[in-house]
Amino acid sequence: MQRSQVLAKSFARKFLPPSHPSHPHNQIIRSISRPCDVFINHRGIDTKRTISGLLYYHLSLLRMKPFLDSxxxxxxxxxxxxxxxxxRNCKLGIAVFSPRYCESYFCLHELALLMESKKRVIPIFCDVKPSQLQVRDDGTRPASELQQYSRALEEAKYTVGLTFDSSSGNWSEFLVSASDAVIENLLEIDGERLRK
Known part of the structure; x- marks a missing residue:
């Protein structure tokens, strides 16, 4: 059995409510009422149909509740x-950095909010090196916002994350590695909450 499946089952046994397959409304109500476990921050045009979308579906199959805007x-x-x-309600953030990520006000806003909310963030550098990520002043944003975005970006760049080259990387291995990282972080976060 793959490591991510074992971790997912362990996570489900310890922290997720049991399934109630007897009535479909129970799952719908639980889905609506439970906040997301993982917020996936990404540049849609770059990664929605590839890494971000695949990660969303893979985490969903592992009985987690990821948030992807689409x-x-x-x-x-x-x-x-x-x-x-x-x-604000998620337990964990994933920031999928791509070559055009920093061109998006929405991406930078979400990243800054994740950092300001003191969420643990797993950076994924997809087809981009951390050193290539920089907030650029195009004249449309106030200096205070640019500083806020730069601080959040620097914090994420200096956080241990995952790298992936979409042209030569192994998608299956990446999804397993990313899922393992998510599950391990969620278990740690939930363990810390239980100890408080």
Missing amino acids: ENMKPGEKLFDKIDTAI
């Missing part, structure tokens, strides 16, 4: 309201 938001919902709430 999967968790419905037409008519306010972007900042829904996303900011998901970030």
Whole structure:
């Protein structure tokens, strides 16, 4: 049995409510009422159909509740309201850095909120080196926001994470490694909460 499956089962036994397959509404109600476990911060145009989307589905299959904007938001919902709430209520963040990540105000806003909310963040550097990530001043944002984004980006760049080259990397191995990292971090976070 793969390590991520063993860790997922251990996680589910210790911290997730038991399944109630007898009535489908129970799962819907539980899904709506339980905050997300993992917030996936990403540049949609770069990674939504690849690494971020695959990671979302893989974590879902392992009975976790990830948040990915394209999967968790419905037409008519306010972007900042829904996303900011998901970030504040999540247990863990994943920041999927890609070559054009820093061009997005939304990506940087989400990352800054994750860091300000003192969430543990697992950085994933997809087709980009940490040293290549820099906040650029295009004249549309106040200096205070740029400083806030730069601080958050620097903190993430100096956090141990995962790297992946989408042109030559092994997708299956990466998904297992990323899932293992998520599960181990969630177990640590939940263990810390239980000790308080």
